[in-house]
Structures are given as structure tokens and as C-alpha cells.
Amino acid sequence: MNYPHRIQPILYTCDYLIENLSAGIYSVFAFEDCDEAHGSFCYPQKQAFGWSTSEILSKWTQHTIYNSNTAIINANIILRKPHSFFSAGYPIKTETARFYTINRIPILQLNSTTPVDRGYSHGYLLAPHILDWFYFYLLEENFESISKYQEFYALVDPASNFFHYPVDYLLEIQGIIQGMQARTDCNLFLYEFDRPFDRIDLLAMNSYIERRTIKTDPRTDEMVKSTIDDAVNYPNCSQVVVWNRLTTDKRIIAGRNMDGECDIRRVTVSTTVLFAVNSSDKSKQYRYISLMWPGMIGTLSGINETGLYCMENAGPSQIGGQIKGLTPVSYIATHVLRTLNAHFATITEVKNAFEAFVSDPILNNDSKIWPIKRAPSELKGPICGPGSVFVLTTMSNEGGNACVLEGDRYGGRIRTSMQAIPLIPDCIIATNHFHLYDFTSSLHDKHCNFDSDVSFSSLHRYESMRHRLEMEFRLKSNVVHLNVENILSLLQSACEGRTEHTIEVELETNGNITIHVHLAASIFGLWYVPYEPARTIQFEDLFT
Incomplete structure (x- = not known):
């Protein structure tokens, strides 16, 4: 041929x-x-x-x-x-970026002050690995079909006006493509599509969790198969935060299991990168780090230099139609990290940061896309298209040092400590269901969000962490102080064999930020990441 x-x-x-x-x-x-x-x-x-x-x-x-x-x-x-991260002859730096390791964790340090230059360095240094993630996770593992991917490709195309992309977002995406094109040793031609890899493919990568956004009512007959397909790839993340009286020196200790992105080649393990993103040329923007994958300019797991922790679990959503004009939530998370100071950020400011990306109501004036019975909300919608459980830490002490934003494409609510079990002050737990935003329970332990049963997995992981907190770490009326090992033990109790990375973060009152990263084993088998050794990094070491 x-x-x-x-x-x-x-x-x-x-x-x-x-x-x-x-x-x-x-x-x-x-x-x-x-x-x-x-x-x-x-x-x-x-x-x-x-x-x-x-x-x-x-x-x-x-x-x-x-x-x-x-x-x-x-x-x-x-x-x-897949390509090795450090194959001989690969470039490891540009004028404004460098690619290296600390404690065997791959680091991409991006110092550029403009989105285009930052994107160019990103694409130039990680081009082969961006393609690996596209092929092996997005196309083969997540979509499992060229035709399904083509449908999503048409929706993420800016020309369709289905999603809303801020200008800086598109500039950074274009910069990555230009950097990839500059790599003469990297073939961008996609044989399956008879065309080169382009910015729409990169937008699809950055919007992969927005597949949940485009679902219509899953209870209709024609949606049965796609609902099953979505369930196979449904992430199962878990998070816990403790602070104040539960820690020795009032430091905040947070931890998360990132679950569900599990491909057979373990590309989501071998291509995990800790991005260290310097402040931009715009005023009052903060440095932040993000544990994600090549090609990703948004984040689902991030911390900024002030100690603001912002990480997302998948969540449910009300039944309704397709909302247009939503911004990918991973990019909203980077906006939160760039603009909020943990020392002063109140719950109101957290809400305002998310509501800055509310979809244009003119795009959604068809009554058929709205739920018949809309859940009470304190957040303006449409926002959080996929249905999200965002855990955030602040030090403003409004409602405690951590909160959970429970949001979907129609609205949401903010949950603080003591508003859900365990009723222990200064701690909060989150899995993949809501506890405040349209949550109902019965005497028969039936738990629902929006009149749909909460998944057994989400309930089981939540209860496992809750019972361990209550039974092992609470001694009568005296609360023992928890440390990183205790938080890791909670995360281990929530691990179901599909966790690709685990993070514990210590936020000290003197400003020190310590990150402990666990990556899944590269050998074939289950993904019991919290049982893998931790690799410890100091926040400031990522910017030296």
C-alpha cells in the first residue's frame, strides 16, 4: 500500500x-x-x-x-x-523553561510570563508525551472509538461555540501546538484521521472530563449504552483535610487519591508531570504547581504559593439538556490558583472566582435544557459542567480552613466542616457525591443526589475514611493530633485498586509547603498507589 x-x-x-x-x-x-x-x-x-x-x-x-x-x-x-521521558537526545530546556526531576518526579518548570511563550516551551519539551497521552489514554482507553472521539472533537472545536474558551486559554493551547511543530524529531501526523495533530485535539485532551457535560438524560432508552460506557470510565477520587485542633501546630494537612484514569499501558503513570508555573505578567497572579499530564494547561490537583489547595473529584449532576458556553473546570481551577490568596480568601471570594466563568444565559434560553425540578443553589449557574466536588483550603477561618464546592452545570453549594458527618471539628472529607447540594437520605441508608442513588463506591470510600477518623483517631473527648502518616492511612482505606496518584500536602503557618507524591507502580497489576513510597518535595524548590 x-x-x-x-x-x-x-x-x-x-x-x-x-x-x-x-x-x-x-x-x-x-x-x-x-x-x-x-x-x-x-x-x-x-x-x-x-x-x-x-x-x-x-x-x-x-x-x-x-x-x-x-x-x-x-x-x-x-x-x-510510549516514549521514555528522558530518552537520549531529547531537549530538556528552552530560554524560559526546563524539564528535570526532583526525587524521581518529572518537573516541568515554566517561567514565561505570557501564555503563548509558556505554551511553546511546554509543547516543545513534551511533544512526544503529549501524543502518547492522546493515543493511549484519551483515544484508546477513554473513548475506545474513533467515531465517538470525532463527535466530541466537533463539540470542542471553538467554531461550534459549544464551550467557552478564554483568550489566554486559546493562546496557550496555540503555543503548545507551535512548540510541538518545532520538534523535528516528533511526527504529528495521525494516521487514523489522515491529518496532523491539531489544537482541537489538544482542547479535547484538556476537556476530557467534560465528556460528562455533554450527556443528556441517562434514563432515556437511547442513552443506556452511553451511560454504561461513562460508568466504566467514571473517576473515583477521594480527599480529606484536617487542620487547627487536629494537627500539632495548626498546620493544614490535605490528601487526595486521584482515581480512574487507568490505562493498560500505565501512560497516566509514566507521563505524570509536576508543573511549576511562575506568575504571569498580569498583576497579582500567584505561582502554582499542578500534578497533571503532558499537554494539560488546566489542573485537577493544584496548590499555589500562598497555600491555597484546589483539587477536584468527579461529582453528579441534575438531569437536563446540554448546556452551552461552559469553560472546562480544569481551567477554572487554574484561575482560582492564580488569583486567590489563601490567607485572605473567604468563601464569598471562592464563589466569585468560580462564578467568573458562568455561561452566557443567552446561549441557554431553551427551557428544555433546564431540570424540571431545579435544586436550590447558592452558586450562579451554569457552571461546573461535568459535576464536580472541589476541595479548597484557605486560612481566612471563615467556616474553617477548608471547604467543599459541590457544583454542577446548574449551580451548587459550599460545604464546610460540621455540615456533614463525621461531626468532628476541623476536618472535612469528600468522595464523588454531594452532602449539601440536593442530598437526601433515609432510615434505610438510602442516599440520593437529585433523586438518583449515590454509587456504592462513593459511599463506601466516604464511610471508610469517616469510620477510621472516628474510631481510630478520636479517643473519648480528647482528639489526638494527626500527621501525614494518618492522612495517608485514611487514603489507603479509600483505595479500590484504581488510583494513579496520591498526594499529601502540608501547609504550615510559617508559609512552608511540603508535597508528598505517590505514583502507581509501572508493573502490570492493580493500582494501589497509597501503598507506594512517597516522594517528598518542597514547594519553593520547584522554582529555584
Whole structure:
């Protein structure tokens, strides 16, 4: 076959015959027997495997075997494997950025003061790994289908006006693409789509959790299959924060399990990056760090230099139509980190920071997109499109040193300590359901958000952390002081084998910020990250 000169999709050619199979429909699955494997599939991150497709832009091909000796002809099998972060010859710095490690954690330090320059360095230094995350997690693991991805691609395209992208957001996205294009050793051509990787693909990567935004009513018959598909990829994150009387010196200790982004090659592990983003040229913007993946300019796990912690768990949403004009919540989180000072940020200021991205009501004047029975809200909507549980820390002492923003595309509420079990002062727990925003429970332990049952997983993880707090760390009327090891123990109790990274953060009253990062093991198996060793980093060391 003749291929465009830009690509070399097939490394080896051979004649092959698939034998001794009964009639049926099969998937073609191939991998490389690397030296370490000795014939077993135990190093998925090293052994390339891929899908086959009979024509460009089709769904994954189903090969029908009609008899036990059928030769399959013209099946193009695309094999890829992830790139190492530190392959010989890769660039490690630009004029305004550098890529290095601290305690074996990959760090991308971005010092540029403009979105375009910051994006350019990001794209130039991490180009191969951006493509890895796109192929191996977004396309294969998350969407599992070219046709499904094409539908989402059309929605994230700025020309569709479905999402709202701030100017700086698009400038940084374009900068990343320009940086990737400058890498002469990185082929951006996507064989599956017969085109190069572009800014819309990058927007899709940054909006991957917004797949939950585009769902319509899951209780209708035609949505049953997509609801099942969404459930497979539904994240199961857990968080806990303690402060004041529960810690020895009134420091804040927060922890989170990031769950659900679990691909078979462990690309979400091998490409985890700690971004250290310097303040921009705009006044009163703060430095922040973000534990995410290549190509991501928003965050789901971030802390700024003032000690403001902002991390997101997936949450539920009311039943309704598709809201237009929403901004990806990961970018809203970066706005919160850039603009809020933990020492002075009140709950009102937290609400204002999120409400700065409220969707234009003119785009959503169709009554059919709104719930028939809208939940009472103290947040202006539309906002938080996917349904989100944001945990934030402040030091203003309004409602304590931590709060939870429970929000969906229609509104939300702020939850503070003592507004949900455990009724222990100076602590707060969050999983994947709401406790204040349209939460109901019954004597039979039935818990609902928006008249839908809360998932067993979310309830189980919440109760596990709650009971450990109540039974192990509360001794009669005297509360013992908790430390990082105690917080890690709580996170271990909430781990269900699908956690890709765990973070504990210590925010001291003198301004010191210590981050403890656990990454999943690179070997094949379950993802029990909180049981992996911690790698400890000081916030200021990331900016030296």
C-alpha cells in the first residue's frame, strides 16, 4: 500500500494466517515480545499493541472469521508504545523553561510570563508525551472509538461555540501546538484521521472530563449504552483535610487519591508531570504547581504559593439538556490558583472566582435544557459542567480552613466542616457525591443526589475514611493530633485498586509547603498507589 511520505505506520510486513478459530467476530490484538518479557505480557508500558482498522475514520474493525483457515488481507495494524521521558537526545530546556526531576518526579518548570511563550516551551519539551497521552489514554482507553472521539472533537472545536474558551486559554493551547511543530524529531501526523495533530485535539485532551457535560438524560432508552460506557470510565477520587485542633501546630494537612484514569499501558503513570508555573505578567497572579499530564494547561490537583489547595473529584449532576458556553473546570481551577490568596480568601471570594466563568444565559434560553425540578443553589449557574466536588483550603477561618464546592452545570453549594458527618471539628472529607447540594437520605441508608442513588463506591470510600477518623483517631473527648502518616492511612482505606496518584500536602503557618507524591507502580497489576513510597518535595524548590 502507498502511504503519505510523512508517516511510517508499519514497521514490519509479513504474510499471516489466523488458524483454528471457530466462526465469530474477533479483535486483532498485537504486542511486541520485548527481551524482559520472555513471551509473557507483563510489561504493557514497554510492549506496543494497537488496534486495526480497515479504512480511515472507521470504528475499530471487527474481523469476521468464516472458517478455521481464513487469511485476513489488508488489515493495517498500528503498533505504538510510549516514549521514555528522558530518552537520549531529547531537549530538556528552552530560554524560559526546563524539564528535570526532583526525587524521581518529572518537573516541568515554566517561567514565561505570557501564555503563548509558556505554551511553546511546554509543547516543545513534551511533544512526544503529549501524543502518547492522546493515543493511549484519551483515544484508546477513554473513548475506545474513533467515531465517538470525532463527535466530541466537533463539540470542542471553538467554531461550534459549544464551550467557552478564554483568550489566554486559546493562546496557550496555540503555543503548545507551535512548540510541538518545532520538534523535528516528533511526527504529528495521525494516521487514523489522515491529518496532523491539531489544537482541537489538544482542547479535547484538556476537556476530557467534560465528556460528562455533554450527556443528556441517562434514563432515556437511547442513552443506556452511553451511560454504561461513562460508568466504566467514571473517576473515583477521594480527599480529606484536617487542620487547627487536629494537627500539632495548626498546620493544614490535605490528601487526595486521584482515581480512574487507568490505562493498560500505565501512560497516566509514566507521563505524570509536576508543573511549576511562575506568575504571569498580569498583576497579582500567584505561582502554582499542578500534578497533571503532558499537554494539560488546566489542573485537577493544584496548590499555589500562598497555600491555597484546589483539587477536584468527579461529582453528579441534575438531569437536563446540554448546556452551552461552559469553560472546562480544569481551567477554572487554574484561575482560582492564580488569583486567590489563601490567607485572605473567604468563601464569598471562592464563589466569585468560580462564578467568573458562568455561561452566557443567552446561549441557554431553551427551557428544555433546564431540570424540571431545579435544586436550590447558592452558586450562579451554569457552571461546573461535568459535576464536580472541589476541595479548597484557605486560612481566612471563615467556616474553617477548608471547604467543599459541590457544583454542577446548574449551580451548587459550599460545604464546610460540621455540615456533614463525621461531626468532628476541623476536618472535612469528600468522595464523588454531594452532602449539601440536593442530598437526601433515609432510615434505610438510602442516599440520593437529585433523586438518583449515590454509587456504592462513593459511599463506601466516604464511610471508610469517616469510620477510621472516628474510631481510630478520636479517643473519648480528647482528639489526638494527626500527621501525614494518618492522612495517608485514611487514603489507603479509600483505595479500590484504581488510583494513579496520591498526594499529601502540608501547609504550615510559617508559609512552608511540603508535597508528598505517590505514583502507581509501572508493573502490570492493580493500582494501589497509597501503598507506594512517597516522594517528598518542597514547594519553593520547584522554582529555584
